Amino acid sequence: MAEPAHRADEPVREVPFRGGGFAPRRLRHLAPPFFLLLLLLWEGASRAGLVSPLALPPPSSILTALSDLAASGDLRRHLEASLYRLVAGWILGTSAGLLLGLLIGISSLGRTLGIPLVAALFPIPKIAMLPLFILWFGIGEPSKLATIALGAFFPTVINAYAGIDNVPRSLVRMGQSFGLSHRAIVFEILLPGALPGILAGARISSSIALVLLVAAEMIGAQYGIGALVLQAGNLMRTDQLMAGVVVLSLLGLTISALIGLAERRLLAWR
Amino acid sequence: MQLLFEEVGHAFDGLRVLEGISLSVAAGETLAILGPSGCGKSTLLAIAGGLLRPARGRVRLAGTPPAGCLNPLTYVFQDFALLPWRTVAGNVALALEATLDRRARRERVAEVLRRTGLSDFAAAYPRQLSGGMKQRVGIARALAVRPAVLLMDEPLSALDAQTRELLLEEFLTLWREARTTTLYVTHNLDEALRIADRICVLSRRPGRIRGLLEVPLPVAERTAPENAARIGELRAELWRMIAEEVRAADRELASAREPVDG
């Protein structure tokens, strides 16, 4: 070791470390015990009488309400009704949104007319439109589907055309230079290129659909998770209300996981 | 095939970029277009391939395309222009999908991947490839359609110097086999001197033909040590033609931008 030497008459000190931090990582296996602890604290607070069971029912009574709902078959009926509305409404809104988003993305006329239309209509609270939908579509399923579809429509439009705008024009020129048809350019270049944006939009639109489910089931719904939550609230059955909220939350997690799966499958190329 | 430019001129929003380009790229010839930045080289190439309508003049194609040609005028792009969601084989197959059936397509793709040394990467996605490999895919895609004229837009400028050298060697091998008419746009003098039969020097904007230089040595012999002096002379001559344009363009560019925006 000849290299690290210094003159004896010079002061020497170590280089102080000043990097690190600002790079949060997910610590594994910490989240589940944390949630368990929260639940236990909640249950304990409720049993000790610190929290009124009406204001915040303990996890155990929420679980009981949930299992009662499941045992009576009501949970299945509620879920079936809601899933049908969610899926059908979302597909309706998303397909229409993709179509308009595509038009805005590729046609000057679509862009000129479509963007101001979307900008003007997007901020309208869909819940405020519910009475109108009831006049237009009645109190049956169509008005519920319309509410959810409208909620899913706008984020899809915006994400679809933003996604198409994000496809490098050089790829379109490449397609043209190889003599690809318009159809092929749309389906082989623009749409796959916009897919990350479209899937990001699906994440948003599915959450909005879930939020609007409760609103949609306010009117004329005998079954549905949203109807269950509303009814439980009206009946002051807070344990059932929380059970419904838990189901909504699980529904949200499931949808999010499905979209995550779709992303991993369809966007493996990233 | 032969590619003919007849009095081609172009302008963007009143800014003239090309003027009076009359040029003939002979069948089997490799013609390099050399010029300073912003002289309209890429515009000329876009017009040549029918991606841009020239404001004046026209471009014509003479002769008959080679057997099995699917896309007479075919580009190789500076930024590779690969579809990131398609595999190497998928990218090469893209241009064949409208014309060839599945089996013929698979055979054609396998053949060009073999020729470009990409067979092992057929299932890889572009993000997994280095720049050099990506451009090999760009070349393979171009060769797959059996082009009559190759339009190459600074195909090596996005690569590092060593990779560029490697790819240049491979190009030259492939060209010697196919003898495809090639229009090769570059701003690199040495690249032009390595591959071109003739070099067309463009002036600064608006681009006009400043001069045409023939490279009298066979492509294979240009790196031979005994020809170094000869190549050096040609390089000096090229630089004489282009130096002043580059200097003027370099100074002009900054000031010319303002009126473009205004």
Next chain:
Amino acid sequence: MRNPFRATVVALFLAAWPLLPVQAQKITIAALTFVSSSPLFIAQDKGYYAEEGLEVEFSFFRAAQPVAVAIASGDADFGVTAFTAGFYNLAGQGALKVIGAQSREEPGFDFSGYLVSNQAYAAGFTSPEKFPGRSLGMTQYGSSFHLMIGMLADELGFPLSEVKLVPLQSVPNMIAAVKSGQVDSIILPAHIVKALEAKGNGRIVGWVHQYTPYQLGGLFTSTRNVTERREVVEKFVRAYQRAATEYHEAFNRLDADGRRVFGEKAEALLPIIQKYTKAKPQSIYNGAPYIDPLGRLDVGSVYAQIAWFKENGLVDEKVDPAEILDLSFIEGHFNIPE
């Protein structure tokens, strides 16, 4: 007394003791601006609360549920609303006590009416007997409208499952739905159904009091008030009874033929009711419900309602009507079960 000065002070103080101002007790009343809440308003404007030494602050709500929640949470002391499953569930938690009556569906006094859409009426829905096979718009499951149709079904002997119940959340939605014929019928208070019929938006085919008279709503306070501030509750009840009696005499009179009549007394109370409800005189006359002059409850009806709600899974089995009611503040309640 060796010190005349001290004696004088003591004497003066003793003499003035009854004259010292009594600190008024503050209470908060949670109320809806409905005619059925009129006794609350009359007692305030006529000073009956003040005479009892109560200083009243009103807290107004737009729906019945929050009124009950406000009392249960201690944000308000007294309230009156219609009975619903939600109310009973809340009361069943122990925070509320019903101490008296609000309005009642009393024979001879039109209040809640069955209104049928024009389309359904034309198709033969001309009386409450025709409910089976038709739809009824209501606010929510467990609402008083749900209870009314349930009691009607029991009374007329048809299964409730033969009526298609459509929850519409709000009264405006119910009105819109019956106007457009999206539901065949609704049940709403007289001033609304009479106005709808007058405008040709539907037909009244009967009144709830003709089929199922019952205790519509109650006067309630928090359990805490009942146990800890008993004298305040007593004072409030006295003021409420005075006002209820006055209301009853003004608005709940029938002539010899059984028709409702309103006289000078009603006219005199009109400005007070108008001030709070912002309703037109005609609407007040149409929608003035029957209110017991002494706030006496039909206790049997409350038991029956809770039993019906339990049967239909809308009220928790644990809810005990005896626990909800405190009948000690008012004398003479009706139909008290053994």
